[in-house]
Amino acid sequence: xxxxxxxxxxxxxxxxxxxxxxxxxxxxxxxxxxxxxxxxxxxxxxxxxxxxxxxxxxxxxxxxxxxxxxxxxxxxxxxxxxxxxxxxxxxxxxxxxxxxxxxxxxxxxxxxxxxxxxxxxxxxxxxxxxxxxxx
Numbered sequence: 001x002x003x004x005x006x007x008x009x010x011x012x013x014x015x016x017x018x019x020x021x022x023x024x025x026x027x028x029x030x031x032x033x034x035x036x037x038x039x040x041x042x043x044x045x046x047x048x049x050x051x052x053x054x055x056x057x058x059x060x061x062x063x064x065x066x067x068x069x070x071x072x073x074x075x076x077x078x079x080x081x082x083x084x085x086x087x088x089x090x091x092x093x094x095x096x097x098x099x100x101x102x103x104x105x106x107x108x109x110x111x112x113x114x115x116x117x118x119x120x121x122x123x124x125x126x127x128x129x130x131x132x133x134x135x
Contacts (some may be wrong), residue, residue: 001076003083006040008033009051011064018066028062030054039046039084041067041076053084060088062098081111089134097131129133 001004015028024094030036032054049067053060062084067077088096100108108130116126119123 001079002042003039003080004042006038006047006050006051008036008038010040010047011038011052014047014050014066014068015064019064024113028036028064036063039080041080043071043076049080051080051084053088055088055091055093058073058092058094060091060093060096062096065098077107078110083110085134093134095131096134097129099127100130102126102128 009035012025012028016023018026030052033052035051036054039051039053048071051065052063052065055061065077065080066123074127085096096113097116098108098113099120099122100115102111102125105115107130111132113132115130117129119126119128121127
């Protein structure tokens, strides 16, 4: 497994396929994608997982984190989060957060993230804001 920074454009097809397949590819674009840090995981020269981080002051937001279905539950996503957290600690980021699909809450909890506020929806999908303080 190889985790590297990638251009935002490479992340779009996986975001689309995994997160919002019923929407257009453009729907999966983040307005400030050009300002983000985008991570990709390659397995056998195939891009299988993407994650985008947006840093503002001392906070970092995870957006559009997706792993191809055939590669899920193999530790790839966990490795990406650990890699990102290590990078953020080097940059003196204080807070790491995301809007997590309710179905993924347990995954984020394993890293010390906790829900904040009430459940909300994006379309028909329930979410919680989850965050953690970095030391």
